[in-house]
Amino acid sequence: MTRYAKVRFPSALPQLDKEFDYSIPDGLELEFGQLVNVPFGPKKDNKVGIVVELSSDSEFSSKASSIESISCSIPLLTKSQLDLAFAVAQRQAGSVGELLSQILPKRLKRAEAAYAARNETFSGLEAKPLIENELLSHKRVFASFDYKVEPNGYPAWAKEIALLGAWQLGRGQSTLIVAPDYRAVEALEVAIDALGFSNYSIRHESSDTGSVRYTNYLRALDEVAINYGVRSASFAPAKNLGLIVLIDDGDESHIEQSAPYWNSRDVLLQRQEIEKAAMLVTSYSPSADMVRLVELGYFKKAELVQAKPMTRVTDNHTRLDDESFGFISSCLRAGKPVLIQTATLGQATGVACRNCRELRECPECSGRIWIDASGKFRCRSCLFSGPIGACSCGGVDVSIIKLGSSGLAESLAKGFPEAQIVHSSGAEKITRVASGATLVIATNGAEPFVDGGYSCVLIADAYSMVAGSRLRSLEQSALRWANAASLVSQQGLVIFVGLTGLIADQAKQFDFYSMIQADYTDRVELGLPPAQRLLSISSTSQADLNDLTAETLNSDVANYLRKLPASGNQIAFTYPYAQGNQVATTLIELSMKISNKSKFRKPGQRLFRISMDDASVL
């Protein structure tokens, strides 16, 4: 009797996003997840597909061609990866095929031939991770670790997470750790190595060479191991997955920039359900999304933080007070390192009202305003350019001022000629600096590690970071502050410059959870993310966008959608979580229909950009 295989193609084309049936030639043994060459299209060219089902009959039996050959005998896709692709495609209104093309590794024949599975299994570990009981009893846990630096300069959380991985190995299970950036990946790697587990760990890192990446993918398919990497590792295979760890889930680097615009948190939450694993989300300051999940009771908040650094908050954002200046001075004189966190490096200038002296803000996004070479007002955060009108005090005259951070950094640098000045921004990839009388000026998220930690961490731009009026400004800022603060030494001091009111008090107590919780409560009242989800649709064709908007508002999901003010060729709606699947299904259907008959669709380019969770709109 003829047997059939259902095959999917790793392709972003929506028309190919379904299963195709092929008959299996006699004598050919197939397995789920194998790559096969199949004839496809009018010319019956060979195309590589993935076996996703084996069956004894097919409704296409008359049309079905026969599988040409096996392209890769190692099954490269697991059933849970396919389930995850389905779940994510459904949630994000995307296609399974485009996710498969993101998930599957680039094959390298030589690496494949050289690969040999190791049979060594790990046995026994006496490790007792901090959070073991919570994970065993609650399965899904949110926690912040101590603000503590190891003697080698790496943060203590990395060691705790490595310990969790080792503990899982002792139980015969894999761990998957997803970190926001290469800095965190390095900290994890060092911590895993220090425990003596590098042989049982697998790094999933896109900056590795192709053969290393592919070999690591193959290893992950059949070794129980500690898997770790950045965002893309969310889809990496993991044998017998017992624990998922997500670090800094609110960090923007966890958002995939290509369709279907998934983020690590959403993917891993679904993966946790599919693979029945435990899950730990950890960050010093929570995302509003995690606050929501804790309030829903879906996540359990574990109380772990015991060590908090000393803090000092100043309310003047234009200059540093004498006491803080004196403290930094004494640190540098004593040969101890100091970290200054700024929003931007270099000669940042701003525009202030000549009457009331307040900083002027962008009329579009409240970002920082500067004056370009042609004398026009421009915004540093958005594309705004043009007149900014009168100040809220009525004043129209402005003066150009040098802003706090760089001015501060500069004056500190001048004040301490003996200090070595190190600049670190995202572009420079400095992960470590030497201890000593070093003044490190780093942009958000680019703070290097230093042996023993910094004696002083100065959050120089707290004022302007909080002043941003984007929905996620406070969340993003608090995460940056908390992460910088976590690099301070035991007797060190954290100084927040220019904070006032409740936020100043919460920062002083390192109570970022309450800070974000209050922020989240406001958003619940306003029905804004993450209390509701936010959908955005844009298109190169305004006419087709109008069509899709009209048809969507005519469909059965219209009642769940609340339209937000449109900006340019983008429309946005908020909608409840419960109707997410329905909204996604409707959008896939309607966008396909309109796209198919559109005169404006360009080959190889999709007509609509649909994001089911767009963080950039508000």
Add this chain to the structure above:
DNA sequence: AGCACGCCGACT
């Protein structure tokens, strides 16, 4: 994506 099918204008 390819590629064929199909229905309208300028050519031996």
Add this chain to the structure above:
DNA sequence: GTCGGCGTGCTC
């Protein structure tokens, strides 16, 4: 009367 334009639609 045919060659070929690329709009429309399918690929198991």
